[in-house]
Amino acid sequence: MAEAAPRRQPTLDEVAELAGVSRSVASRALNNAPHVSRVKREAVERAVRQLAYVPNPSARALATRQTGAAALVISGEDPSIFADPFFAQVIVGASAALEEADLHLMLCLAASDRGRKRVEELFRSKGADGVMLMALREDDPLARMAQEAEIPVVFGGRPVGPAPRWYVDVDNVGGAREATEYLLSRGRTRVAAICGRMDTEAGRARYRGYRDAVLAAGLDPFPPLEGDFTEPSGAAVMTALLANHPDVDGVCAANDNMAAGALRTLRETGRPVPAEVAVVGFDDLAIARIADPPLTTVHQPITEFGREMARMLVALVNGQDPTPLILPTRLVTRASA
Amino acid sequence: MAEAAPRRQPTLDEVAELAGVSRSVASRALNNAPHVSRVKREAVERAVRQLAYVPNPSARALATRQTGAAALVISGEDPSIFADPFFAQVIVGASAALEEADLHLMLCLAASDRGRKRVEELFRSKGADGVMLMALREDDPLARMAQEAEIPVVFGGRPVGPAPRWYVDVDNVGGAREATEYLLSRGRTRVAAICGRMDTEAGRARYRGYRDAVLAAGLDPFPPLEGDFTEPSGAAVMTALLANHPDVDGVCAANDNMAAGALRTLRETGRPVPAEVAVVGFDDLAIARIADPPLTTVHQPITEFGREMARMLVALVNGQDPTPLILPTRLVTRASA
DNA sequence: TCCTGAACTGGAAGCGCTTCCAGTATTTCG
DNA sequence: CGAAATACTGGAAGCGCTTCCAGTTCAGGA
Missing domain, CATH: 3.40.50.2300 (Response regulator)
Structure with missing residues (x-):
């Protein structure tokens, strides 16, 4: 009976107004930053609930210069390389670790030239807060992009050649x-x-x-x-x-x-x-x-591999300087040998 | 010898200035919109190259209200459901189709409550231009979210119950x-x-x-x-x-x-x-x-399944109204029967 | 009672891009 | 040759959020 149907999403301004505070206070309350009294914080929470407010990620990204997403890039001439169940397991681990850090996972299958170009743009435009790079081959063009990148990059499996600064690998x-x-x-x-x-x-x-x-x-x-x-x-x-x-x-x-x-x-x-x-x-x-x-x-602990890769990236994004990681392997004997 | 090392990314303003045009013209030239003379268009292109300019996706997203990303959400109590190679193939197809439309792929493994909450926020905040939903079970909470969603949703495989408006499935x-x-x-x-x-x-x-x-x-x-x-x-x-x-x-x-x-x-x-x-x-x-x-x-044509799902979503995002699709199957006889 | 500092508050300035719109330069046609 | 139409142009107003900073409020101590 109320509610005009195609209503715009409520904005922070409206939340602030309803809560009777300024937009800054509302913003602080939302990100539970300090310098907000209890009363106002609760008023804001109430208004948020009442309006079913959800912050606009793009606006937030623009203001904070953080996208809230991490990319997993899988190199390869042929997208079918991705059919290897190995990657699915890596993704399960990475996804879990990113979820903890409240980052979204972008998946880039960089097979075609077009795909690589998009990855390059991702790097250059800082379209993600960080990148995980896998399945690189010798002289892989993605290696150069990673070099020049101004955003955190962790390698999943060392590339051929000198070891990068951050990677996780298996023994x-x-x-x-x-x-x-x-x-x-x-x-x-x-x-x-x-x-x-x-x-x-x-x-x-x-x-x-x-x-x-x-x-x-x-x-x-x-x-x-x-x-x-x-x-x-x-x-x-x-x-x-x-x-x-x-x-x-x-x-x-x-x-x-x-x-x-x-x-x-x-x-x-x-x-x-x-x-x-x-x-x-x-x-x-x-x-x-x-x-x-x-x-x-x-x-090899594949899920863990993915998880550690993502954790390392999260650390990097948070300004830490994690050390490379080499995961152990273990022989499992069955009937074939 | 030039180039201060930690220089900021160039902005469109700087491109415009270098090209000797206003920001609006530069923007139009970039998106090759009409109302830009050849001369200025070329000047802008030159400036873009010279500054190695890349547009800022967040700013663009904020201004256009389009994120440039589509999400693939895979439901399931247990993330290991994703280990089924089926999904990898779907992703290959979807990824290819999204690449054509120049959309990024966000992958959401909605296993935990936390994961589902994030998906809900994705829906409500319009954190993606559209969503592909797979592997729903009876009474899946994601179904409700999709109902209420104000962004395009296509189902990969019909859910239990009444058929949604847009889906692709297999016979x-x-x-x-x-x-x-x-x-x-x-x-x-x-x-x-x-x-x-x-x-x-x-x-x-x-x-x-x-x-x-x-x-x-x-x-x-x-x-x-x-x-x-x-x-x-x-x-x-x-x-x-x-x-x-x-x-x-x-x-x-x-x-x-x-x-x-x-x-x-x-x-x-x-x-x-x-x-x-x-x-x-x-x-x-x-x-x-x-x-x-x-x-x-x-x-069953799994890669095609993924591709069609993504194509349908792209159509939806572009304001079209595609019709549901049911892909044919075909018996392949080998030795087991 | 007055003063100092801590705790809050909200105005305002961005973040970088798109797009409307009013204004100017250039054609084109009568 | 003048007027009307056309093609460009750039100023300015956002998009919705964060965050700096100057100002206000309120304890608590002298």
């Missing part, structure tokens, strides 16, 4: 080494590595871990057999591997997707796993548990 | 019916359904499709055996099913995850698939191809 070398050592300790002597993209630091580091372990055992490492972190590429590399080295008895894959692909090839070619060939993966995604046989793999 | 009934008919046409006569959550419209609709097909064949449908769309729940329901109906010879699962779980149970209990029990899934995610045996499943 890729240690994880891969442990996995390889496990294979060797079970008597495997011809252990190959199915590598991820070697233009990523994760791909390289995991190969280094494998290599270290093999060398330490006095054996000859295989050269890197490069896949691209997808299941089909794992299957393909495994096929080639079997053709060239039919006597291979262990495979250390740079992630679970490729390990699953290897399992498929082995199944299709009738090689029993682990009897003839043992396989280990990396990530410990759902697929590792579902695979047949279930995958022995290097567990 | 769940038709897909499930086709899958079930396929099983029946291959001579299976005791076909059960492993259902998804029955407090979602997708869960219900897929069961309806199954039911329709079974009834049409003159057989008795199984009651809904409810899982929650996860692999473990599929395995658990399958175990129970085998215990109660050892003679079941076909299973129609409401998604691939649960179908994979069913396959695992069948493998572990030594029932050959499809010889003794045939299994079909729904979704056609990567897991369907990877499963052993590969899963016959109902393909």
Whole structure:
């Protein structure tokens, strides 16, 4: 009966008026800043409720020079890289941490040129209070943008090259080494590595871990057999591997997707796993548990990875200077090795 | 040698001054609006380049009352629902469509109360130009918020209850019916359904499709055996099913995850698939191809789903009135049935 | 009682951009 | 060649909020 239908949103002025205070006081009360008496604070609260007032984020952003949002940028030629369930888990963690800090999450899949241009504008216009950057490849144009950025940037996984100031990463070398050592300790002597993209630091580091372990055992490492972190590429590399080295008895894959692909090839070619060939993966995604046989793999705390990345960014936004973080991995043994 | 290091971002005023025009003209030139002579337009462009000017999004948002962002809200008690690769694919599509419209994507995992409160504020404060809403359950509090929202909302998948004004969905009934008919046409006569959550419209609709097909064949449908769309729940329901109906010879699962779980149970209990029990899934995610045996499943165009949802939202934001969309499904036959 | 300082208060100046509108320069046509 | 229409232009008024700062109020102490 009251309420004109298409009414404008109430503004802070109206709240102030209804509460019988000035706009400044109302603003302070809202942000519960000091210098507001109890009485007025309550009057403002009442008015806010009565008018169903909600502050206008844009106005606030303009006045405070803070957007209230953090961006998660995922690089990649091809948006389908994002189909890797790995990222979903990262997002769950990051989202939770940002929620605590009351920041919104902007997701940027920087695949096309257009997408990269938008990210660049995001950086330059300070369209977010900070940026998390993932899945960078060697010579990734996003690296340069991050360099020049005047807003906080944290890297999820070190990029190839010199380590940035702020990042969170996983102990890729240690994880891969442990996995390889496990294979060797079970008597495997011809252990190959199915590598991820070697233009990523994760791909390289995991190969280094494998290599270290093999060398330490006095054996000859295989050269890197490069896949691209997808299941089909794992299957393909495994096929080639079997053709060239039919006597291979262990495979250390740079992630679970490729390990699953290897399992498929082995199944299709009738090689029993682990009897003839043992396989280990990396990530410990759902697929590792579902695979047949279930995958022995290097567990990494992915959700935590996302959470820590976001926390680091929040710290940065708040003017602190957090230190880089390297999360531990842990070998999970299942039937495949 | 020039350039003071921590210089402020250049503003439109400075661009205008450098170009020798007024701010209004500069603004018009920037948004290439009419009423700007060629000469001045070029002068402005030059100044923009020279100062490396980027407009301030908050200021623009405040002045235009448009945020330049669309939100994708995913409901769910538990953030891990988001781990379903389904969502990743939706995001790929939505992200692409929003990029075309030059909108940013905000991702809201509305799991906790806090998360829902933030979404509510997003709605009420018009913190985004529009919202895409997914994975709603019966009596979902987000439904009410969407009701009251004064900003465009499109639903990804109809919610339980009356259909909203704008949504995109998939032909769940038709897909499930086709899958079930396929099983029946291959001579299976005791076909059960492993259902998804029955407090979602997708869960219900897929069961309806199954039911329709079974009834049409003159057989008795199984009651809904409810899982929650996860692999473990599929395995658990399958175990129970085998215990109660050892003679079941076909299973129609409401998604691939649960179908994979069913396959695992069948493998572990030594029932050959499809010889003794045939299994079909729904979704056609990567897991369907990877499963052993590969899963016959109902393909749905998930990326397109996301894209269409975003396109519909963009249309809405632009003042159009798009019509709801129901995307077709298609049965993909592989070895499991 | 008067003075000092702490606690509040609200006016006013922005934050950086869009857009209305009145005014000026340029055409175009009778 | 003058008048009317057209094309540009820039001043100024916002958009809705924060925050500085000068001013006011009110205890408490001398």
